[in-house]
Amino acid sequence: MSEQEAYEPRIIAFLCKWCSSAGSDLAGVSRIQYPANATPITVMCTGAISPMYILSAFNKGADGVLVSGCHLGDCHYMEGNYLARRKIHLVKELLEFIGVEPNRFRMSWVSAAEGAKYAQVIKDFVADLKPLGPQEKLSRTKPEAEHL
Amino acid sequence: MINLQDLRDTARDLLAKGEARAVIGFRRGSRGMAAEPAFITRPEEADELVWDPTCVHNLALYLVEDRKFLAHNRAAPGLPIAIVAKGCDARAIVVLMQEHYFKREDVYIIGVSCEGTGVVDERKLAVHLNGAVASNAVFDGDDYVFTTVQGEKRLAARDVMADRCLECREPFPREHNAVLGENKTGRELAAPFTALARFETLSATERWTYWERQFDRCIRCFACRSVCPMCFCDECVVDSITFPVTAQTTAEEKANRIRWIERSATRSENITYHMTRAMHLAGRCVDCGECERVCPVNIPLRLLNNKMEREARERFGYEPGASIGGASLVGSFRDEDPGSFIR
């Protein structure tokens, strides 16, 4: 088995409780299989996801971070995902700006009815991450170059 | 062309007439040609004030310090505090007021227009003076004139001007009580975000190699944070977590401080620190460029903040420091915000 196949990216998936987490539940109920790389962290709303969470996940060694919430207009809290969209956009731009591979950070809308989509999102994410190899740019777990 | 006497007279009158309890401005420093922040409370001190290309500091910071001082001593502001503010400084003051850090009536803004020029970048100047040391600097139209041991040296301002000034969107302090100098907004210097645009032509890998080198230099002196008027939090994500925020902070709170970022100047922590700062300044940074100026190891911090600022402008139609009222960038949204990146 090639090196790339051997490497299993570690993904943190921030899911909103009402849509995406429910969506992933539906994927479960429908027994749709997808890779086990993503560990879900359920939050009340994507609007509650502070940019710190994302930076911190990378800092703690995540190879990829996913933020998933309700489609626009479906937010259980009406506006949370609109606020999130703006914040996440900025984080994404910033990460790419300093040269972090765009594929390491991803946002998606997955409704409670889109179990299949959730599975697909994870499949794609894992597939896109594998060629990139471990994330070492923001990760503190990486051995340190001495500071002069 | 600003007449220094007008500046001094304005300051003197404010103090003499008891309309301000102090004037924050610039005075001649002891270090070569450089000006330094001045805090004058007596009318006769007004003549210490100067206005020249070395008035680089964003004095808005000291309004924050003043607030903290008052809060610490549970004192009421009383008379307003007057401050000499360039275009960018005035924008910073507006953001602070937008965030209710102090009230409009607590500040008397003596605006100074940067007109045809901005302020000098000592690093650029050093190159032009190769070795010589300037003891004095004055504005002269679109030029700076420096006094060195070899005599006078006249340089086109734009050649030794700080990048932040070259790219300045508004050299005129829109928000002011009194203002000196003409409104030369829209002067023909470098377009805003020029450096940013240049940088963005690089590939992702090139960008990373660049930032890697920059962040590796950071020694975590936190000057970028200390000098920033927007970094007024009492507790910062990178502070030593053994430090109690206030005397009232409970043992519980101290024990439960989150250590987002270590104090070690390692790459991962440095990057996370600077990224966090950029995020926290998104929609608040007015590009006064102080962080970049003070950095002892010359990290181009403006690029990060500019990036956020341009996103805010172009994608969200948001302009920091434009109005005192109005929602914050991250506390609001528009239906037409970009969302194409979402799957």
Add this chain to the structure above:
Amino acid sequence: MPDNIYLPELARVAYIKEEVGGERAIKTFRIEPVNGKTFEHECGQCAMLSLFGRGEMMISIASSPLIKEYKQFSIMRVGRVSTTFHELEVGDIVGIRGPYGNSFPVDDWRGKNLFFIGGGCGLAPIWPVITTAVAQRANFKNITVFYGGRSPRDIMYKTELEKLRGDVDVHLSVDKTEEGWSEFCGFVPANVMDKSPSSENAIAITCGPPIMIKYVIQNLRELGFADDQIYTTIENKMKCGIGKCGRCNVGKDYVCVKGPVFSWAELKELPEEY
């Protein structure tokens, strides 16, 4: 001095007692070396306790040097590390390094009257001196302990203090009295004035909140105590314990090296940065 001054020894928490409850609770911990042997210390010295993953804190050793099998610390819950310390259970392992700082010149005090004046958790730093003096009772003349807390509930070492009576004159006080409190009511300095001890052939050792120390010293001098008859200990933020990290620096001295014990004669020469 070990060759790596930053590397702590491991020690086991053998005994925990809650002295005082409430927001600023005080707990007493006995810790014994895991590998059987540990450093010796003198009265008044401190040790750096650590919880791995949380950090270190400098605490004065509250047990007498005569006790070798364990070291005792009375810790108030104020900061990050101390709060976590209060969560410990018997058997937990902590780190310890030391001893740091100078000590009370107990031997120079042979044949003298000793007055100990403590307030709040300020009893802990002078406790080793008291217990040592009592253990070597014959070496000293009268031993008197003044100690006070906000209320009866804030009195630490209650049972231990009771045990002292007989060997020692114990004068307790509380700022606010409560039902069933028979002893002095008022601040510690007042209690001292109330008993007005003689400065004759005497040494006064005081420790407690800065404000208390200030007035105690004032009163003692009124009672005729000379500057070199008065001893106290001061604390500053410390990180290294060996005069390098710069935190506890006061004037030319480092509290972790030249302190924490100072005679008033020495202390008043120092800049007021403690």
Add this chain to the structure above:
Amino acid sequence: MEKILDKKRIDDWINALTGWEILTPALEDGVWAYRPVSGAIRLDHTNTAQPPKGLAFPQREVFFSFEQIKGEAPRLTQILPDAKQRAVFGVRPCDGRGTVRMDKVFSDHAADIYYQSRRKNIVYVGLACNQPPGANCFCLSVGGSPISSDGLDVLLTDLEDRYFVTAVTEAGKALIAAAGGLLAEPAANDRAQVEKVHAQAVAHPQRAIDKPNETPAKLKASFKSPLWEELARACIGCGICTFLCPTCHCFDINDEVTGSAPMRGSRVRTWDNCQFPDFTMHSSGHNPRENSGARLRQRVCHKFQYFFENFGMHQCTGCGRCITGCPVGIDIVSVVNKVVEHAG
């Protein structure tokens, strides 16, 4: 031991030093910094932005790592820095004298093995300042000089086309020896020229502390002076002055957690700074040095009074970095002068 080295041959000398890591000043993104040598070496720096302090006393030093499995005793592993041999070229005399002061702190009493294991493997090849001094240099005021070899192992003096090489220590001699026949014996005119150059260097006008000898006493007398607060009014409490200082050694110790199942991490030392407001703050919230005035006083007095009282020397080498670097123009020379003058 004194030698002469043809400037063109300095690279050969460096190449001859096999097994050594060679650091030389390099201009990177507009900043002079010590970097592992690559290509032809440049020694035309006024001085580096940072002193070589970090080589023996890095911003981050790992003391030991720990791992704690629930119910078991924590496992501690001491981590000593790897002892690679380093030669640093182009160190200015002020920074050479900086290392002397660092040695005092970390080696005199309670030796610090982390500092020492790095320090003992570093050889400083100094370069005398015989070009006009930087705008904020004042080494002469603090007992130093542009040609001082204090704390250096080798001192180079630039004689236009060649270097006059003086070995100061045994380590220095060894370094020269390693070059074999590369370095020649100096001729009489070389010595004459060195003396001339040195004389000129010392004669260059510098900024000056007016009464260096009276300073400690005058500072002691000025502890309660209102001047401190006034002079520190603009201070923003950043770490530039101390982090760029060749002699500042204050540090913080923290536990860095890298994993939580089981809990593991390391205890690390990082630079800290007496100008940070929280530096001396007690857990109780009480802060012995509450305002920037007190903090400026601490920095100045520590350098010009306390250290002097303890070691008989100023803890300042006049490199002027804190002046050049200060974002708000706080200028230790004028601060000292003002306070001393004010003390009468």
Add this chain to the structure above:
Amino acid sequence: MTKKRTGVFVCHCGNNIAATVDVARVSQEMAGEENVVFSKDYVYMCSDPGQNSVIQAIKENRLDSVVVSCCSPTLHEKTFRDNASRAGISGFTCEIANIREQCSWVHKDKTQGTEKAIKISRSAVRRAGRNLSLEPIAVPVTRKVMVVGGGIAGIQAALDIANAGLEVILVEKQATLGGHMLQLSETFPTMDCSQCILSPKMVEVSRHPNINVMTYSEVQEVSGSVGNFKVKVLKKPTFVDPEKCKICDDCTKVCPVVVPNEYELNLTARRAIYIPFAQAIPASYTLDESACLGLNPIRCGKCKDVCEADAINYDMRPITLTEEVGAIVVATGFDLYGQENLGEYGYGKVEDVLDGLQFERLCSASGATGGHVLRPSDHKVPKDVVFIQCAGSRDPAQHCAYCSKICCMYTAKHASLYKHHVPDGRAYVFYIDIRSGGKGYEEFVQRTMEDDGAIYLRGRVSKLYRDKEKIKVMGTDTLTGQNVEIDADMVVLALAMQPSKGTADIAKVLKIGRDKDGFLAEAHPKLKPVESVTAGIFLAGTAQGPKDIPETVAQSGAAAAKVIALLSQPTLSHAPTVARVRSSHCTGCEMCVTACPYHAIRLENGKALVNEVLCEGCGSCTATCLRAAIEVKNATQMQVFEMIEACLA
């Protein structure tokens, strides 16, 4: 302060989890966690013995927090929180680790599955380790209800609620109650007269001591939350005092202004002052401000002059009333798919092409033609009438994707009504297929075909145009495959049902969601069909989706029952997981205030202050605050921080 004592319970869920997750290992790994003092796995945690073992373990081990690694929290979070409470600790200290839906059911590899299950459980343990023992917040309730919409849905709900002894405010936009049902002639399948069954209810409403009817009124603004809403209602002026008005009709006789009568679907005209129907409630005239010459005696004032009761008052002004209610029922009804949307079938362009409601009016005895079916253009009796079903429905390409559900039935009704009125006429019905689910529905359609002889043609109408007297209707009968061409006198379109115009606005005002078709969204399609996503706001009638009268009435009853159940409690309980301000960190920058979708935060002397009843705990404030000065209890940044750490440990 002591360490947390957490218990972990790992469920096998038979083989559902155990098949792909080594449950024993998960439980053993969790035992290694700092705060965990008890850890076990069991075959069915949610079974009675399972639940009891949780309660027992809590008591025996003095647990203060619980983590159950099992199925999705949506299924058993409540179960185990109740167990926790029964064991004497706060239910909010209990966390669910979803290792079934999010793990065992979606992975095959046991090693990977187990690893992931451990991560998920560990992060739940870390979170539980910092949970506060919270108890629900008790909220006093206002025992008063607002029903928005005075159609049959609103009327029914209002009556049911009022009869349960609660006060009701019934708000209707139009000048009369009744809604669309009042416009119908007969109702399928029983063919009883619509007005005859509706008007008694309208009267009952108007007379009911517990019901306050506000017609010609609109909801403008809603604040507050379940149990305590504050509603601003705008009452438009009718310029006629219903108390005085004798409905003598003198005023209309003198009114010089003539405008189309919307209540008659513009088949007839009315005056500027008018009464929508004879049976209108309130029984009073309304002066249409937009049509009137100017509410000014000098301009006109004829009506005022003739009114003997002196009921007319030109000085009436709009008034805004603020009502406090504990719950709201939204029954804003439907509109027909408007001609502005429907290009085909000459609707609104070709004369004598009518929509369903217009045809109802033609058949209605109270209608323009006095119950005679005459075509509008020339008042002749139409001999050939074409009925077109699914006009705008079931057409995802151009129009509504959904089926409007009632068209099959009312078209059958129309056809048979027509045949009763014009026995020698011919009724053609173009249909895609017939959906007649419902009691007696299929039989009704059969009767229409067989007894009344309506001609059903399966297929769509391809072309339709006016040809002098006639309307040429061309289409294909897909059953015979033949092209059909009919010279019709009249065409009736069974237009799609869509949410009434006001629905979008009311949804915005009430902050309740709408589905993709614009109908009000129910909280759960199956389990909460009459609840909106916002607590305390319920849905009834066609505003929620197309339905016929019996269904509407049933749903109204259901909504009423929910409201009654809700307000029968003395106090409501509100989740305690709400935002809390760390005022030592708050600088009063107001970012959270603007970010809060519930307007639950305000500044008070320079610091943010949370209204715990309004706060839904979404956490938008947390992510917006730069200083972590505001956090949601039991979902703090510290907890997320540690969960991230746990997942990457």
